Amino acid sequence: MEHRQWLESAAAELGISLQPHQLDQFARYYERLVEVNKTMNLTAITEENDVYIKHFYDSLTLAPLLPAESIQSLIDVGTGAGFPGIPLKIAFPHIRLTLLDSLNKRVTFLKELAEDLGLEGVEAVHRRAEEAGRQPRFRESFDVATARAVARLNVLSEYCMPFVRVGGIFAAMKGAGVLEEISEAQSAISRLGGGSIRDELLSLPEGKGDRHILLVQKNQPTPKKYPRRPGIPAKQPL
Structure with a gap:
């Protein structure tokens, strides 16, 4: 089965x-990822089948747990090559997406990617989470x-928690x-x-590993x- 058919x-x-x-x-995301990865360390996973399962599908597993249809804003902290934020934005174009990363080269890649993919309502921010979390326009402003x-x-x-509005969700993908x-984080x-x-446990297709999605309401x-x-x-x- 072709990769796009499999993902569908x-x-x-x-x-x-x-x-x-x-x-x-x-x-197109896959093409750009592999292309830019030749000169910038974005991901160790470049084989097409693995990217579709371990990056694209893995990112989308978060959607039914939120549920994504009802959220308006999401911040992806330490987003790297854009996971899970960009796949969620592709699938749910209404989401206002902020991609936060401390490496400017990655942020530049993400800005160019969002434009290349025709995604609107995406902001890529070069900043550490500890700094951004204190800024009024980011603090407690995301679903x-x-x-x-x-x-x-x-x-x-x-x-992550300082970004979440009261009633919103912190979702850690592990x-x-x-x-x-x-057990060590509950006090913090x-x-x-x-x-x-x-704790929501799921297994990736084709035996590609287990995942835990940890959900915390603020x-x-x-x-x-x-x-x-x-x-x-x-x-x-803490």
Whole structure:
């Protein structure tokens, strides 16, 4: 089965209907990713089948859990090559998407990619999460803050929770072995205004691995002292 046909079918199983122009956007995304990756380290995964499963499909697994149809704004923290933010934006064009990364070269790539794919309502921001999380235009202004494989959960929560509005969701996309992370992060998440951690387990197709999506609803505003200054969350986790 052709990759675009496979993605169309796999997305349908998630309840996502991808139209031909959206499948074209994913195909172009793959082309640009591989092309730019020759001169910039965007991803270690470049084989087409693996990109479609481990990047595109994996990103879309978040959609039915949010649910994506009802959210208006999402920030992807430490987005790297644009995962999961860009695939979610392709599938749900109404989402106002902010892509945050600390490396300017990646941010430049993402700006060019969004223009190339014809995506509107996408902002790529070159800034550390600890800095952006204190800025009024970003702080507590998103329905969802998400990140994929950026840091351990107790650190990641301090990066992401300040962006989430009260009533919104912090969604951490993780690989296997997260039970220890969950137990060590609950105190931090509570201090940052979050509730209990919901762990959704799924397996990628073709035996490509297990994934955990950790979902936290924000119940109270994050105290003004968080996030702490750059580098401190990683050195001294809550």
